[in-house]
Amino acid sequence: MNSLPQAVRRRKTRRFAAPLLLSPTVIYLAVFFFAPFAIVLLYAFGMIDILRQFSFAATFDFYLDFFDSIAPLVFARSLLLALATTAACLVLGYPMSYHIAVKSGRRKETLMLLVIIPFWVSFLLRTYALMTILDVNGIINAALLSLGLISQPLNLMYNTQAVLLGMIYNYLPFMILPLYASMEKLDKSLLEAAGSLGAGPARAFLHVTLPMTRSGVGAGSILVFVPAVGEFIIPQLLGGTESFMIGNLIWTLFLKARNLWFGSAVSIILIALVVLMVALYMKYVTKGEEMVI
Amino acid sequence: MKRVWDKVLKGYSFAVYVFLYAPILIMVTFSFNDSRLLAVWRGFSLRWYETLLADPAVWKAFYNSMWVASLTAAVSMVLGTMTAFVMIRYSFRGKSILDSSLYFPVVIPEITEALSLLLFYVFTGIPLGAVTVVVGHIAFAISYAAIVIRARLVGFDRSVEEAAKSLGANELRTFFHVTLPLILPGVIAGGLLAFTVSYDDFIKTAFTAGPGFQTLPLRIYAMASRGGVSPQLNALATVTLVVSLGLAVVRLRLSKA
Amino acid sequence: MFEVELVDVVKRFGTVTAVDHVSLGVRKNEFYSFLGPSGCGKTTTLRIIAGLEDPDEGTVKLGETVANDIPPYERNVGIVFQHLALFPHMNVFDNIAFGLKMARMAKDQTRKKVEEALELVGLPGFENRRINQLSGGQQQRVGIARAMVREPGVLLLDEPLGPLDLKIRQHMQLELKRIQKQVGTTFIYVTHDQGEALTMSDSIAVMNNGRVEQIGSPREIYDRPKTQFVANFIGETNFLDGTSERAGVFMCKGLPHPVMVEAGEDLIGEAVLSIRPERVHIGPDLRGLDNVFDAKIEDLVYQGSHLAVAVKVGENLTMKIEANPAVPISVGERTRIGWSKTDATVIKLEKDE
Numbered sequence: 001m002n003s004l005p006q007a008v009r010r011r012k013t014r015r016f017a018a019p020l021l022l023s024p025t026v027i028y029l030a031v032f033f034f035a036p037f038a039i040v041l042l043y044a045f046g047m048i049d050i051l052r053q054f055s056f057a058a059t060f061d062f063y064l065d066f067f068d069s070i071a072p073l074v075f076a077r078s079l080l081l082a083l084a085t086t087a088a089c090l091v092l093g094y095p096m097s098y099h100i101a102v103k104s105g106r107r108k109e110t111l112m113l114l115v116i117i118p119f120w121v122s123f124l125l126r127t128y129a130l131m132t133i134l135d136v137n138g139i140i141n142a143a144l145l146s147l148g149l150i151s152q153p154l155n156l157m158y159n160t161q162a163v164l165l166g167m168i169y170n171y172l173p174f175m176i177l178p179l180y181a182s183m184e185k186l187d188k189s190l191l192e193a194a195g196s197l198g199a200g201p202a203r204a205f206l207h208v209t210l211p212m213t214r215s216g217v218g219a220g221s222i223l224v225f226v227p228a229v230g231e232f233i234i235p236q237l238l239g240g241t242e243s244f245m246i247g248n249l250i251w252t253l254f255l256k257a258r259n260l261w262f263g264s265a266v267s268i269i270l271i272a273l274v275v276l277m278v279a280l281y282m283k284y285v286t287k288g289e290e291m292v293i
Numbered sequence: 294m295k296r297v298w299d300k301v302l303k304g305y306s307f308a309v310y311v312f313l314y315a316p317i318l319i320m321v322t323f324s325f326n327d328s329r330l331l332a333v334w335r336g337f338s339l340r341w342y343e344t345l346l347a348d349p350a351v352w353k354a355f356y357n358s359m360w361v362a363s364l365t366a367a368v369s370m371v372l373g374t375m376t377a378f379v380m381i382r383y384s385f386r387g388k389s390i391l392d393s394s395l396y397f398p399v400v401i402p403e404i405t406e407a408l409s410l411l412l413f414y415v416f417t418g419i420p421l422g423a424v425t426v427v428v429g430h431i432a433f434a435i436s437y438a439a440i441v442i443r444a445r446l447v448g449f450d451r452s453v454e455e456a457a458k459s460l461g462a463n464e465l466r467t468f469f470h471v472t473l474p475l476i477l478p479g480v481i482a483g484g485l486l487a488f489t490v491s492y493d494d495f496i497k498t499a500f501t502a503g504p505g506f507q508t509l510p511l512r513i514y515a516m517a518s519r520g521g522v523s524p525q526l527n528a529l530a531t532v533t534l535v536v537s538l539g540l541a542v543v544r545l546r547l548s549k550a
Numbered sequence: 551m552f553e554v555e556l557v558d559v560v561k562r563f564g565t566v567t568a569v570d571h572v573s574l575g576v577r578k579n580e581f582y583s584f585l586g587p588s589g590c591g592k593t594t595t596l597r598i599i600a601g602l603e604d605p606d607e608g609t610v611k612l613g614e615t616v617a618n619d620i621p622p623y624e625r626n627v628g629i630v631f632q633h634l635a636l637f638p639h640m641n642v643f644d645n646i647a648f649g650l651k652m653a654r655m656a657k658d659q660t661r662k663k664v665e666e667a668l669e670l671v672g673l674p675g676f677e678n679r680r681i682n683q684l685s686g687g688q689q690q691r692v693g694i695a696r697a698m699v700r701e702p703g704v705l706l707l708d709e710p711l712g713p714l715d716l717k718i719r720q721h722m723q724l725e726l727k728r729i730q731k732q733v734g735t736t737f738i739y740v741t742h743d744q745g746e747a748l749t750m751s752d753s754i755a756v757m758n759n760g761r762v763e764q765i766g767s768p769r770e771i772y773d774r775p776k777t778q779f780v781a782n783f784i785g786e787t788n789f790l791d792g793t794s795e796r797a798g799v800f801m802c803k804g805l806p807h808p809v810m811v812e813a814g815e816d817l818i819g820e821a822v823l824s825i826r827p828e829r830v831h832i833g834p835d836l837r838g839l840d841n842v843f844d845a846k847i848e849d850l851v852y853q854g855s856h857l858a859v860a861v862k863v864g865e866n867l868t869m870k871i872e873a874n875p876a877v878p879i880s881v882g883e884r885t886r887i888g889w890s891k892t893d894a895t896v897i898k899l900e901k902d903e
Contacts, residue, residue, distance in 0.1 A: 017464075018379050018382075018383040018385060021375040021376070021378060021379045022375070022376060022379045022391075024372055024375065025372045025373075025375065025376045025435055025439070026391070028372065028431070028432065029394065029398075029432065029435065032410070032413070032428055032429070032431070032432040033397070033398060033406075034394075036409035036410050036412060036413035037409050039409065039412045039413050039416050040405075040408065040409045040412055043412055043416075048416060052415070052416055052418065092309065095302060095305055096305070096309045099302045099303065099305070099306045100306065103299060103302060103303075111306075113545075114310060115310075115313070117541070118313045118314065118317060120489075120538055120540075120541035121317060121534050121537055121538070122493035122495070122510065122533075122537065123495075124493070124495050124510050124513060124514060125317075125493075125513070125530050125533060125534055125537075126316070126317065128320070128513065128517050128522075128526070129316035129317045129319070129320040129530070130316050131517065131521070131522050132316065132319060132320045132323065132331060132522045133315070133316050133319055133320075135521065135522045137330065137331045137332060137522070138331050138332060138522065139319055139331065139332045141332070142331075142332030143332075169312070172309075173313075201295065201298075226400070226402065227402055227403075229402070230402030230403070230404050230405065232403075232404050232496055233495060233496070236518065237514075237517055247404050250404055250408060251404070254408050254411060255499075255500070260412060260415065263408065264408075264412065267404075267405055267408055267409075270402065270405060271401070271402075271405055274401070274405075278400070450633075450635070452631050452633060452635035453637055453638075455600075455602050455629070455631070455635065456629065456631060456635040456636075456637070456696075457648065457652075458601075458602070458621070458622040458623045459600060459602075459622050459627065459628060459629040459697070460623075460628075460648050460649035460652055460696070460697075460700065461623045461649050461652035461653055461700070462623055462648075462652045463623050466652065470648070471637060474639045475638070475639060
């Protein structure tokens with residue numbers, strides 16, 4: 001009954017477990033995620049030619065072309081639109097998050113869930129849904145016409161306003177979520193303490209709530225701003241020539257004009273811009289704290 | 294005074310909810326409209342759905358979306374679990390670099406990933422089609438799955454594994470009999486997220502599908518950018534939406550498990 | 551030959567030495583306890599025996615075999631974990647049957663064994679219950695059944711009764727003892743509760759800071775503590791500083807005359823006298839006691855079964871005494887206390903304190 005094992009086994013297999021389990025993912029990502037970016041770099045520097053031959057002759061020509069083209073204008077416009085979207089989402093989203101996080105008591109999880117549900121629908125579908133109501137024959141025009149407020153249907157789409165509306169519509173949950181997360185952690189007793197020290201609700205908000213939700217504001221802003229700069233679908237479906245953004249530019253260059261080299265240069269500049277923004281965010285906004293994802 | 298502010302805030306939140314839901318609800322509602330018009334309700338009808346069902350191109354796109362997403366989910370689940378496991382259980386040099394790299398696919402603008410994949414295929418001479426789409430989806434989805442699964446693994450109490458070992462189960466048997474059943478909800482949630490991410494994907498697919506391969510989002514985009522708004526498109530969008538929402542609900546259930 | 555033997559085992563975690571040159575031997579069919587405060591290394595030592603930790607130095611022997619490199623699933627050792635670690639996704643039957651399933655036992659044989667195990671722990675018929683339907687005590691028993699159904703040579707128990715209520719705990723202590731005697735398995739039991747260890751064990755290893763302070767039977771540990779730590783950790787005691795001048799005589803600082811002790815030559819030098827409060831007698835009639843001193847009663851607290859008395863002896867020494875509540879004494883009274891030399895222990899002073 002009490003026979004003890006005689007065999008003695010070495011336990012070296014444990015050392016190989018980690019690399020073995022990790023290698024498929026590492027290899028896959030190296031080949032299909034990181035290597036492609038390296039190739040973009042090579043194209044951007046003109047090191048691969050039209051015959052797909054590699055050469056070490058790097059050139060900055062395509063980057064210089066950037067400045068001679070409409071690209072800087074497009075970049076500036078995209079940055080501005082992204083900025084406007086972020087600001088609007090912040091202004092619109094903050095009171096909403098505040099209401100859910102602070103004023104809703106037990107219902108806050110349900111209310112938050114209701115915010116997330118549209119989030120589960122893809123950007124494409126949400127943008128299309130906006131199209132259906134903004135359309136010339138859509139419900140907004142129909143309502144305005146039937147109320148007699150207008151005599152001819154308005155062109156609500158294919159302009160910058162529509163794009164901005166579409167951006168705000170799609171990105172609002174991205175702002176509300178981190179704001180909610182930071183407000184949820186807010187200790188109500190701090191506000192009570194402020195009140196007992198003589199601060200009215202406005203000042204308590206300014207001096208206690210706002211600073212303490214700073215991390216949520218930062219996280220929400222970066223979660224909106226960064227993807228918004230590179231947005232394609234919304235300006236493509238809702239915008240016109242005046243709202244041509246970086247995403248549209250890259251699409252045109254790669255899929256229409258087949259200008260892989262200039263397109264790559266533009267993309268590298270976009271990536272550099274994104275990296276810069278994230279770096280600035282990490283340095284000045286989070287100051288090393290954990291990011292609220 | 295406080296009461297007034299609270300009421301205003303409440304009303305405001307309600308307005309935002311209306312803003313968020315109205316377009317989608319209207320689109321869904323009018324997909325059942327017995328009329329070509331987008332704004333006048335003529336009665337409930339399933340005719341647009343019938344048109345959809347009769348369209349072979351739509352079926353093809355749906356079928357493609359489904360199998361691409363399923364394959365993506367399956368591969369991402371397995372690789373994501375393996376990766377999450379190593380990240381949680383082992384420590385080694387370069388682990389934090391690997392950790393950050395896992396977040397790249399999630400943070401980088403989608404269009405840059407799309408174009409990089411296209412260039413990769415162009416340079417290596419691989420023809421665009423179904424395979425290139427799936428490969429691209431998986432590259433992106435592994436990260437999503439790994440992050441979700443890892444979050445579930447964090448609080449895992451390892452004493453059940455020690456108990457299993459004390460009862461005669463070696464590492465492999467412990468994993469299959471004890472660990473896996475217990476982390477399964479998280480693993481499936483990761484798989485479902487990968488599925489959703491692939492199913493909804495537009496831009497990467499658009500860049501890597503080539504002329505002959507279409508998924509649902511591609512079809513929707515083609516119809517919307519060419520023909521604009523139409524009841525058929527409303528119906529197609531509604532169908533796509535229902536699948537996404539259904540998946541999300543299942544994911545939610547699993548995360549509470 | 552020992553059933554389980556540790557020879558000079560060392561285990562470090564970073565800069566902390568959790569197990570510091572521990573040597574001990576557990577005999578077959580013994581109920582052996584590791585006793586000590588949290589952080590003393592008792593659980594780590596247990597885990598080393600289980601194979602869940604690898605020692606940095608030293609040898610772990612199971613019977614004749616050196617077990618250092620044998621993985622836990624190949625050691626014939628059962629474990630009852632502190633927080634049970636029952637498999638939440640399985641019912642009671644599957645939990646208990648797990649070990650047998652790993653051994654690829656036939657279904658009907660497994661069923662029979664599981665039923666026997668449930669009988670043994672007093673839970674017949676519980677096969678189909680889910681784990682979350684069980685009370686703490688019941689879960690404890692399932693944990694024990696699960697570990698024992700494989701008939702291990704040694705059962706390791708890591709503070710299994712910690713999370714239980716007092717009454718259930720006392721009941722389970724008796725149950726565990728009964729099970730151990732009935733099956734005849736060697737039990738190695740980890741606890742920080744000295745009452746528990748004294749009640750249940752055949753041998754106790756008292757540990758502190760990764761080292762074994764003393765190994766002995768409950769009586770030896772209690773009556774003859776070898777170090778100040780053991781004397782202090784187990785029960786209450788009075789410590790009197792002084793020197794052991796020659797065998798049998800202890801010069802205590804502050805006491806008017808020498809104390810008669812049962813101490814050999816090896817204890818000569820600076821030392822501490824340890825005498826338990828209940829071994830000190832108080833009152834006028836102290837016939838036959840070797841050591842008698844004048845004392846003044848400083849404080850009295852009625853504790854139901856005894857009186858806790860604080861007295862001043864000699865030059866301002868305070869001693870704690872447990873007296874019979876029937877003895878008539880009052881605060882401020884001058885009286886006498888005494889004890890026989892066999893009731894006190896001399897402990898050599900630890901120089902590296």
